[in-house]
Amino acid sequence: MIELRCSGLPLFVLCPSSHSPDFDLQGDSRPASLGTGVHTDIQRVADGLEALDIEDAERQQLVEYAEQALAEIEPLAVDWENEAAVARLGEGWHLTGHVDKLSRFKHIIVDWKSGWLESDYSAQTKGYALCCAVGSTMVSAIIPWLRRRFYETVQYTEDELVEFHDLLTEKVRLIGKAWNPGPHCTSMYCPRRLECPHRRNRDATALTLLGEPIGEMLTADQVVKLDRAIRVTEKLIEIAKQARKCFVQDNGPVAVDDRRELAIIPVNRTAIDPLRGWQVLVEALGENGLADCVTIGKTKVEKAVKASAGKGKGAAKVREVMKALDVVDALRTKMTEQLKVRTRS
Numbered sequence: 628m629i630e631l632r633c634s635g636l637p638l639f640v641l642c643p644s645s646h647s648p649d650f651d652l653q654g655d656s657r658p659a660s661l662g663t664g665v666h667t668d669i670q671r672v673a674d675g676l677e678a679l680d681i682e683d684a685e686r687q688q689l690v691e692y693a694e695q696a697l698a699e700i701e702p703l704a705v706d707w708e709n710e711a712a713v714a715r716l717g718e719g720w721h722l723t724g725h726v727d728k729l730s731r732f733k734h735i736i737v738d739w740k741s742g743w744l745e746s747d748y749s750a751q752t753k754g755y756a757l758c759c760a761v762g763s764t765m766v767s768a769i770i771p772w773l774r775r776r777f778y779e780t781v782q783y784t785e786d787e788l789v790e791f792h793d794l795l796t797e798k799v800r801l802i803g804k805a806w807n808p809g810p811h812c813t814s815m816y817c818p819r820r821l822e823c824p825h826r827r828n829r830d831a832t833a834l835t836l837l838g839e840p841i842g843e844m845l846t847a848d849q850v851v852k853l854d855r856a857i858r859v860t861e862k863l864i865e866i867a868k869q870a871r872k873c874f875v876q877d878n879g880p881v882a883v884d885d886r887r888e889l890a891i892i893p894v895n896r897t898a899i900d901p902l903r904g905w906q907v908l909v910e911a912l913g914e915n916g917l918a919d920c921v922t923i924g925k926t927k928v929e930k931a932v933k934a935s936a937g938k939g940k941g942a943a944k945v946r947e948v949m950k951a952l953d954v955v956d957a958l959r960t961k962m963t964e965q966l967k968v969r970t971r972s
Contacts, residue, residue: 629799633713633724633754638815640750640794642808643801647818661686665741665773666727669693673709673728688956689741689773696771696778700737704730713758717792720799726755734759737769749781753791756783774959777915854968925958 630648631639638645664683668690701707711729715722728737736759738752756766763785771778808825811817820826830845833853845853872891875881880890899908908917932948933941952958 629720629802631720631722631754631795631799633722633751633758636750636754636795637748638811638817640798641811641815642806642817643798644803644806644823645817645819646802661689662741665689665693666739669697669727669739670709673697673707685960692773692776693739693771696773700728700769700771700778704733704735706730706732713755715758715760715792717799718796720795722754722758722795724751724755724758726759729759731759733767734761734764735767735769737771740770740772741774752781753783753788757788757791757795760785760788775915775918776956 629646631646635646661683664686668686672690672694708729708731709727711726711731713724713726713729726736727739729735736752736755738755740748742748752768752770756768760766760783765785766783766788768781768783769778770781806823806825808823812820812823812825817823833845834849837849837852837856871889875889875891880888882888908920912920928948929945932945936944949958
């Protein structure tokens with residue numbers, strides 16, 4: 628019997644062999660610890676207690692929106708359970724999990740999300756719904772995206788959940804047989820990353836580029852050599868690209884083979900005028916949907932504000948605008964990870 632956890636389904640569905648019986652699903656990271664802290668505070672608020680006395684501003688903002696969402700969600704049912712244990716038995720597998728908030732009578736689940744909307748965790752929510760499904764009853768999932776300050780509602784029909792049940796059965800049969808590499812290899816924590824043959828192949832390829840003997844895994848010394856080689860190679864590639872483009876610009880297309888040639892081709896990229904298209908887009912997508920399509924760079928705004936403020940007034944105007952944006956909670960800080968060489972402390 629394979630033990631599955633709902634919280635591990637997003638990665639498991641993408642790569643069945645990522646399954647680990649130890650349920651070490653998150654690893655030790657800032658997003659993981661933040662998510663745990665936010666869920667703890669929401670649980671306290673839902674139980675009628677005050678949130679913990681915390682100094683983390685990001686965590687406080689997420690919990691504040693959760694309180695607002697709770698005020699709208701609570702009236703939907705009277706039998707709410709917090710951190711409700713759920714389970715489902717399948718063909719060769721046993722799925723378990725804890726739903727953040729559950730109404731068994733109304734068949735409603737609430738799954739708080741403290742991460743970014745672009746992360747696809749639909750398999751986790753669908754797993755909860757599968758565990759809560761009774762007969763042909765439709766299950767509703769409310770997913771509050773705390774960072775974007777809105778929640779979405781998804782309804783799962785009996786047919787959809789039967790299909791998901793069969794998918795899990797299929798994926799269980801592929802454990803140890805199917806390793807599917809992809810963006811999830813770096814965006815999601817994999818408990819079996821050290822056993823993955825694709826990782827070993829990747830390391831072997833890197834060692835080949837260095838001209839070093841191929842071992843099981845990269846060593847620290849080899850990573851340092853690889854970093855230096857990559858930086859030099861990237862500069863050489865950039866110079867080579869410029870030389871290639873200049874040659875074609877000066878001499879025209881270059882034959883690659885009997886059928887193809889290397890040429891400079893004009894490419895049209897269509898953009899939408901925000902002022903003319905705003906109303907159309909709002910009507911088609913709604914404000915939240917449109918917000919997901921638009922990214923406003925802070926640096927670009929600061930430059931525009933400074934340019935419009937006049938000589939000597941730019942810095943003050945930028946501070947004023949940023950303060951106003953902060954007051955209406957419009958500033959969003961997203962943590963990204965960069966691989967860089969830095970001075971050791």
